[in-house]
């Protein structure tokens with residue numbers, strides 16, 4: 130930690146999400162700064178470091194080509210891992226061993242066992258592990274969680290997630306071409322649905338069944354579209370449609386209960402927009418979701434607090450294990466044609 134008490138963040142991965150969202154979210158906090166970036170290609174790290182994303186007069190001070198160099202930097206307190214998915218596991222273990230706090234991108238890993246290993250390693254090292262599931266930071270989803278918990282719709286019976294989008298051309302790389310990097314729609318999009326459903330319903334998925342397809346973008350061995358159904362412990366059923374290939378559907382999230390329905394539009398996005406409607410016997414009205422904040426800013430703020438020993442990250446490592454377990458069950462169901470039990474996410 131610097132002498133003024135600011136947390137130094139090191140970026141592991143010169144990624145699109147670091148560049149477009151996270152640098153500004155970290156530097157926008159009064160108590161944290163990005164102090165270093167690492168890429169397997171030094172020029173990529175240097176390029177990101179030199180870009181004036183937050184403040185033209187204040188570029189990221191150091192660029193590294195090796196993880197051990199970044200982890201040896203005493204100014205780095207927190208590591209943000211946003212490399213391709215197959216690298217998250219080893220990089221998290223190394224960061225924990227170096228005593229750094231870790232905010233890791235979703236999916237945490239490519240297997241539940243590895244994700245559990247990440248949680249255990251961070252726990253053993255006494256460092257915080259967070260999963261960067263941004264959607265649970267949205268005022269819309271937080272409001273729906275509260276309303277469900279308060280009984281506004283009675284007993285939840287069913288949920289529907291509409292998360293079929295068009296993958297921007299700049300991101301049509303490893304996600305649609307490299308199974309070994311953890312590409313495919315389930316590990317990219319379904320994993321977010323899984324976390325948001327768990328969060329809003331405050332329930333755990335136990336079973337998954339799904340059909341997947343290749344509809345124009347994905348290479349052999351990967352799916353770019355999926356429709357699936359989850360069964361939750363309470364008996365609630367959830368239906369999801371996720372895709373990289375649908376340009377005009379818009380997104381949505383609905384929960385239908387014995388006493389009412391919550392229907393949210395344009396809420397499965399990176400921005401804090403969208404609206405929520407509550408329909409009950411006495412009519413339909415728009416829900417006031419309160420103050421809307423950038424989802425990544427809220428994620429970083431909660432992580433900074435957790436790193437200082439105050440509370441938990443918005444999504445913990447355990448949350449990341451559980452969302453991964455659901456996404457993997459959906460993926461396995463697509464590939465085998467069989468209903469899958471969701472692996473228990475606990476140690």
Ligand code: NDP
Pocket residue numbers: 141142143144145146147167168169170173174211212213214234235236261262263300302317399
């Ligand atoms: P990118 O494809 O932009 O970056 C991933 C890695 O690919 C980088 O770490 C980099 O490796 C390498 N890379 C980047 N640009 C190039 C290039 N031009 N040529 C060759 N290699 C390159 O990934 P995303 O930012 O889309 O995703 C990164 C992670 O973040 C994933 O785990 C993803 O699931 C997650 N994500 C999460 C989101 C959220 O909202 N929570 C949203 C988007 C992504 P190196 O670092 O070695 O240079």
